[in-house]
Amino acid sequence: MMMDLYRTQRAMRTMRQAAIQRGVVAILDVGTSKIACLILRFDGEDVDRSEGIGGLAGQSSFRVIGAATTRSRGVELGESCALAETERAIRTAVQAAQKMANVRVDHCIACIAGGQPRSYGLAGAVEVEAEQVSEYDIARVLSAADMPDYGQDREILHAQPVNFAVDHRSGLIDPRAQIGNKLACDMHMLTVDRTAIQNLIHCIKRCDLELAGLASSAYAAGISSLVEDEQELGAACIDMGGGATGISIFIKKHMIYADSVRLGGDHVTQDVAKGLRVPINTAERMKTFNGGVVATGMDDRDLIEISADSGDWEKDRRTVTRAELIGIMRPRVEEILEDVRASLDAAGFDHLPSQQIVLTGGGSQIPGLDSLAARILGQQVRIGRPLRVQGLPQAATGAAFASAVGLALFAAHPQDEWWDFEMPADRYPARSLRRAVKWLKDNW
Amino acid sequence: MRPVRLADPAPSRLAYRAQRMWLTPAFRWLLRFGIPFGAITSLVVWAMAVEDRRIALYGWVEEMVREVQQRPEFMVTLLAIDGASSPVAAEIREVLPVNLPASSFDIDLKELRKVVADVPAVATADLRIKTGGVLEVAVREHSPAALWRGPEGLTILSRDGSPIGSIERRAQRADLPLLAGAGADEAVGQALDLIAAAEPFSDRIRGFRRMGERRWDVVLDRGQIIQLPEERPGAAIDRILTLDRAQDLLARDVAVLDFRNRDRATIRLNGSAVDALRAIRLIETGTAQP
Numbered sequence: 207m208m209m210d211l212y213r214t215q216r217a218m219r220t221m222r223q224a225a226i227q228r229g230v231v232a233i234l235d236v237g238t239s240k241i242a243c244l245i246l247r248f249d250g251e252d253v254d255r256s257e258g259i260g261g262l263a264g265q266s267s268f269r270v271i272g273a274a275t276t277r278s279r280g281v282e283l284g285e286s287c288a289l290a291e292t293e294r295a296i297r298t299a300v301q302a303a304q305k306m307a308n309v310r311v312d313h314c315i316a317c318i319a320g321g322q323p324r325s326y327g328l329a330g331a332v333e334v335e336a337e338q339v340s341e342y343d344i345a346r347v348l349s350a351a352d353m354p355d356y357g358q359d360r361e362i363l364h365a366q367p368v369n370f371a372v373d374h375r376s377g378l379i380d381p382r383a384q385i386g387n388k389l390a391c392d393m394h395m396l397t398v399d400r401t402a403i404q405n406l407i408h409c410i411k412r413c414d415l416e417l418a419g420l421a422s423s424a425y426a427a428g429i430s431s432l433v434e435d436e437q438e439l440g441a442a443c444i445d446m447g448g449g450a451t452g453i454s455i456f457i458k459k460h461m462i463y464a465d466s467v468r469l470g471g472d473h474v475t476q477d478v479a480k481g482l483r484v485p486i487n488t489a490e491r492m493k494t495f496n497g498g499v500v501a502t503g504m505d506d507r508d509l510i511e512i513s514a515d516s517g518d519w520e521k522d523r524r525t526v527t528r529a530e531l532i533g534i535m536r537p538r539v540e541e542i543l544e545d546v547r548a549s550l551d552a553a554g555f556d557h558l559p560s561q562q563i564v565l566t567g568g569g570s571q572i573p574g575l576d577s578l579a580a581r582i583l584g585q586q587v588r589i590g591r592p593l594r595v596q597g598l599p600q601a602a603t604g605a606a607f608a609s610a611v612g613l614a615l616f617a618a619h620p621q622d623e624w625w626d627f628e629m630p631a632d633r634y635p636a637r638s639l640r641r642a643v644k645w646l647k648d649n650w
Numbered sequence: 651m652r653p654v655r656l657a658d659p660a661p662s663r664l665a666y667r668a669q670r671m672w673l674t675p676a677f678r679w680l681l682r683f684g685i686p687f688g689a690i691t692s693l694v695v696w697a698m699a700v701e702d703r704r705i706a707l708y709g710w711v712e713e714m715v716r717e718v719q720q721r722p723e724f725m726v727t728l729l730a731i732d733g734a735s736s737p738v739a740a741e742i743r744e745v746l747p748v749n750l751p752a753s754s755f756d757i758d759l760k761e762l763r764k765v766v767a768d769v770p771a772v773a774t775a776d777l778r779i780k781t782g783g784v785l786e787v788a789v790r791e792h793s794p795a796a797l798w799r800g801p802e803g804l805t806i807l808s809r810d811g812s813p814i815g816s817i818e819r820r821a822q823r824a825d826l827p828l829l830a831g832a833g834a835d836e837a838v839g840q841a842l843d844l845i846a847a848a849e850p851f852s853d854r855i856r857g858f859r860r861m862g863e864r865r866w867d868v869v870l871d872r873g874q875i876i877q878l879p880e881e882r883p884g885a886a887i888d889r890i891l892t893l894d895r896a897q898d899l900l901a902r903d904v905a906v907l908d909f910r911n912r913d914r915a916t917i918r919l920n921g922s923a924v925d926a927l928r929a930i931r932l933i934e935t936g937t938a939q940p
Contacts, residue, residue: 276659294660301661301669310673414670 215362215625222418222617225313231418231617232300232314235426235610236292236406238281238449238472239568242602242610243299245272245307246617268618270597272307274299283468284320284423284450285402286409293409300413315419315617317426317609318406319450321398323363325463325553326354331390339372339381339389345627347391360397363422365624368394368460379458393624396422396464419617424452424464426612431566431590431605432456441562442555443590444546444583445608446569448472451542452609453549455558460621463553467545471569474538481534482526484512493572496528499536500574505529539572543582550583564590568606719755727751727783734789737815738771742787745769754779762787771814796838797823799830799857809842811835831860831867841866844878847887851900865910874900876907889915 225231226248233244246268276298280291304310330351334343348367356362370378372386381389403420410417427445429437437456445452449470455463471493478497479489496510508528516522555561563583565575570589579587592611594603602610661669671677698704718724727750731739745765748757759777766775766787776788792808797820799805806814806823813835817823827845829838841858844866848855851870859867866883868876878886886909893899899907903923908916919927 294658297663297666298660301666304669304673308673310670414667 215623218417218419219626221313221416222315222620225416225418226617228313230307230309230311230313232303232311232415233610233613233617234296234300234314234316234410234415235423235607235613236281236286236296236316236409237278237319237423237447237609238284238470239278240275240448240606241278241281241295241299242275242607243273243296243303244270244598244602244610244614245303245309245311246614247271247307247309248618266596268596268614270595270599270602270614271309272303272305273599273602274302274306275602276302278448282449283470284318284447284466285399286405289405289409289412292405293412296409296413300415312414312416313418314410314415315421315613316406316410316417317421317423317613318363318398318402319423319445319447319452319609320466320468321402322468323396323398323422323424323452323464323466324356324360325465326356326395326397327462328352328354328365328393328395329390330393331388334372334387334389337385339384339386341382341627343389344370344381344391347389348393348624348627351391351393354395356395356397359400361400361403362395363398363403363420364394364396364425364461364464366394366460366621367624368392368458368462377458394460394462396425396461398422419613419620421613421616422452422454422464423447423609423612424454424466425461426610426616427452427566427592427608428454428456428461428612429615430592430612431564431608432562434459436560436562436564439560439562440558441560441564442550444563444565444567444570444579446470446542446565446567447609448568451546451567451569453546453553455550455553455555457558463555465549465553467542467549469538469542469545473542474535474569477538478531478534482512482531483521484514488512488514492531493535496531497535498528498532498573499539499578501529501532501536505532535572536578539569539575539578540582542569543579547582561586563587566590566592566605566608568604570605719753722783724754725751725783726754726757726779726785729785729787730780731787731789734772734787734791738769738789738791741769741771742766742789746787748785750785751783754783757785770812773808794823794826795842797826797828798834798838799828800835801832805835807835807838809839811838827855828857829860830857831863833863834858834860836863837866840883844868844883844887847884848891850891851894854900870900874904874907877910879910879912882912886912 229248231246231248233246235242248268276295279295280286280288286292300311328351330347332343332347332350344367369376369392370381371390372378372381372384373388378384407417424443424445428443431443432441437459440455440457442453442455445454447470449468449472451467451470453465453467454461475486475490475493478484478493479486482489484492492510498505505528509525510528510531512524512526514522561584563579563586565579565587566589576587576589589605590608591603591605592608593615595611595614598611729743729746729748729750731742734742746762747765748762757779759779763775763777766772766777766789771791773790773792778786780786792812792814794806794814795809796807797804798807803816804818804820805816806826807829808814820828827841829841834841837860844858845852845855848868854870856869856871859869861867865880866878868878870876876890889909890899890907903920904917905920906918908918
């Protein structure tokens, strides 16, 4: 099974490289409330790093040439539950984006919000073969990491080396050519539910697209919403999506923890719909236009008309005060944030040197959320918007597109994963031809 | 009552694939250029595969071309010859291989110009087709400079020696000086210069005779002959003129004035003159027999 994973991930990496070589990649964010498709064109030219321009996160090498959003269908809690519906929705988004870009895309990079991600911290240690640490040693130490039993129905989504240590020097980003005897490595591994991934892959395959990469949406939101020093010093990104709220913790520019709370904006909408006895669409509209989480005296006098077309005049002409709406929304938002708090506590977020929390995703646009979140999560809370990338339409620059933009950055500038290193020969199957080649290479 | 179903906003799988197909550059190229080009080519090839159609097409094209060429705008109806005397013009008309009216596409001006220039009396010829369907032939003739009694009878020569025409009798062109002898036509210019130099006694000159294709004899009336040298004959003429003015040389009873040798001019007298001279000398010496 390890070999399978290794192979599929490597195939995906090759595909991504081929796609970037061809210059056009689609980014597909299949969410619970919307499906966003961005089409990127890689020109291969970097802006010159003149003075005043720091290290860019790879966003200068591509340009968004097509963007489309469509209402999501058949997705619940960030997982596809009605495949045909989801496939149609993906088709709609991809077609619109292709039309805007006027180019055909064959490769897509997708992210998954649901699937109950689980984080594992892995540690491994090996003796360095030669004096200096070589790439081969890194591959060996990654392979030597003790693999936990993460379950038969799970799939590894990310496996990123986070920290290297040579002898007693820890915190190395790149241990190559360091001199030492013992190489140790910490790795962060993220697994998700296999069914969720397989469903997503199935939908994408049905749209004639080749999957060139797969990422967790919490991770993608993190790399687009956290600024560089937040990623360096330690921060958590809370991606408040429609059906699930993703949590990712970054330090030293590596994701060290990811989780998701299976609650999101859709639940707030449902509460509004149930509480006020209005259709879901009306509830969604009321939530986005009049919603909030902090009520003031003014809100008692702010009457919202509920228009409906049930035919019953009494029912159709009701009004509610904004305070009532806030009274319905606030407990649910509090619940989400408390779950997030619990997840952060479980991850040991308190022990990080910096405890910056960045709220992003469509749900973060509720007015007053920052003060409510500060009360539950801690004082260092800010509302984050994704990084600006070239060519992105104004309509797609909001917080709701954090994971789509993050995926674009991920496509342009992926972090090293375990499978990016050559697998050591002793891990190959016994009769592998490559092992023979390796033996020949080593001995001749 | 069942709720009204809203139309599915998603494209069907077929529409989606069709759109992707359209966005494929190769496919678009094929549809825009490849297929139309291929269709037209195959149609033409199919149509032209039959011999009869091909012939019919060629015939039709030829017909069209001829029809255009035969339009009155392109027809040449008149031949205008400028700068030629009437016999020369008549000759040009005779030799020009054009049957008017003819289309200007059929008239090869270069060829015609060559033909006109080959007429002996013509020095240069310019041909052009003017508006109104006129073929204009502008000709500059050789001017007749001398008569030559040559092997082919009396020939009119231009100054550069090219023959212009021939006449039957000398009297027809009494205004032209007469040349004779083989090779005279190659030195017409020299002869004319000499004639000009000998202008004071021109009324006595009968003609010039080329001797041995290298020098001139001037034939005067009363059978007198002036033999000119091969080199610088003009100087000899000047000497004769001087002698004539001083001593009335030409009026004397001399048969031949031989100036061929520059250093020693010789005079041959007539028989009677010799006798008379001898008698005079005898008288002068006193030995004369009365």
